[in-house]
Amino acid sequence: MLSGAEGAGSGRWRCNATDQAGSLASVPRLSEVIAALETLWPAERAESWDAVGTVAGDPDQEVTRVLFAVDPVQEIVDEAVKLGADLLVTHHPLYLRGTTTVAATHFKGRVVHTLIKNDIALHVAHTNADTADPGVSDALAGALDLRVTGPLVPDPTDPEGRRGLGRLCALDHPLTVREFAARAAERLPATAQGIRVAGDPEAPVRTVAVSGGSGDSLFDHVRAAGVDAFLTADLRHHPVSEARAHSPLALLDAAHWATEWPWCELAASQLDEISDRHGWDLRVHVSKTVTDPWTAHAASATSDPLGAPN
């Protein structure tokens, strides 16, 4: 059940009130839930530098509540404790480059201590969720009400040509850059950053490339796709400056967290559907806590950031 519904009991088997036949709903073990998540985001599809999979957790522990979030930070782990979650699934890894200590004197070690003390497992789906079908950029496109036409960088191992990094999208009704930026600001979760724009605010947008998370390594692919606009995160001065000099492509830069958060809702609904199919008594939640590290934004003195004539 994808909700904040209360009332999870205890015990391996319990009556599923929603099942009119009165059959028993089962409480899955962590190993069963992880196996289900692995069907959505197989670990072997992660980039070689990535660190995905189960970070903490006993395969035999029961799972009745799952929390999805972008970042495995203390704030989110505390939220999982408060919620009574048994499993936290995050997009970003806790330890991307390994560690030699989980001492609670370090903030990451404290996360590990909080998880283990509270019997909460942590599982990570990162680049294997980015390229999945559906994946992080499908969720981003969905949040922006865009029609996905294919991956921006197709995964050559996918015979159907649906998996890959980023997504190419079409708008059923063209917008101006100004209108598309306003849509992104309205549809993506609110952050201190909002949406930064590079380009002519009145230029038409019919086709868009989107990529959840840092996207400035993808400019060559975006240019080759010939789209009108590219929405991603973490765009830097020089790549943007060069991309603007190269073509009239409009660039929209959203907060990294905001571009990946829609995946949490997609992923939660996918697990919820799997849970229903298995007859699991599982409550699936999505954290709404903003963990984008930028916390405030002071606008410059000039009034309209999109340059409306005055």
Ligand SMILES: [Zn+2]
């Ligand atoms: Zn990310």
